[in-house]
Amino acid sequence: MSLSDQHCTPCQGGVEPMAETAAREHLTALPEWELAEGGRRLRRARDFPDFARALDFVNRVGELAEREGHHPDLALGYGYVRIELYTHKIDGLHENDFILAAKIDRL
Numbered sequence: 001m002s003l004s005d006q007h008c009t010p011c012q013g014g015v016e017p018m019a020e021t022a023a024r025e026h027l028t029a030l031p032e033w034e035l036a037e038g039g040r041r042l043r044r045a046r047d048f049p050d051f052a053r054a055l056d057f058v059n060r061v062g063e064l065a066e067r068e069g070h071h072p073d074l075a076l077g078y079g080y081v082r083i084e085l086y087t088h089k090i091d092g093l094h095e096n097d098f099i100l101a102a103k104i105d106r107l
Contacts, residue, residue: 002029002102003026003029003030003098003099003101003102003103004099004102004103004105004106006099007068007099008068008069008070008096008099008100009096010069011087011089011090011094011096012089013089013090015090015094016090016092017040017087017090017091017092017093017094018039018092018093018094018095019039020035020038020039023035023039023042023093024039026095026098027042027098029098029102030042030098030101030102030105032044032105033101036084039092039093040086040091040092040093041084041085041086041093042084042085042086042093042097042098042101043082043083043084043085044082044083044101044104045080045081045082045083046080046081046082046083047079047080048079048080048081049079050078050079051077051078051079054076054077054078054079054080054081055076057081057107058074058076058081060107061074061081061083061104061107062074064100064103064104064107065100068096068099068100068103070087070096070097070099070100072084072085072100072104073085083101083104085097085100085101
C-alpha cells in the first residue's frame, strides 16, 4: 500500500523518532521533499504564481491535516508555501510525517 493510501495514527509519545537511515529510505517515495536538521524534519517548498493560489493550497493542506489529525508547520507568503513536518511529541520523524507528505503531494 502506498504512503498516500494510509492514514496517520495518533502518536502518544514514548517512542523513538525514526532513525535518519530509515527516514532516507522513506524519502525515496517523496522526491520533492528533503530531510533537515539531521534527519529530524521533513521539508518542502512550493512556488505559486500569486498569493491567492498559495493561500488556497495552505487551506487545502489545513483541511487535510485536520482529517488526518497530524499538523505541519506552514509558512505562507506571496507566491510560496514552505512546509515542515515532524512529530512534535517525539521531536522527530514518525511514519505519520511521510504519510501526510505523500497526501500533500496528491493535492
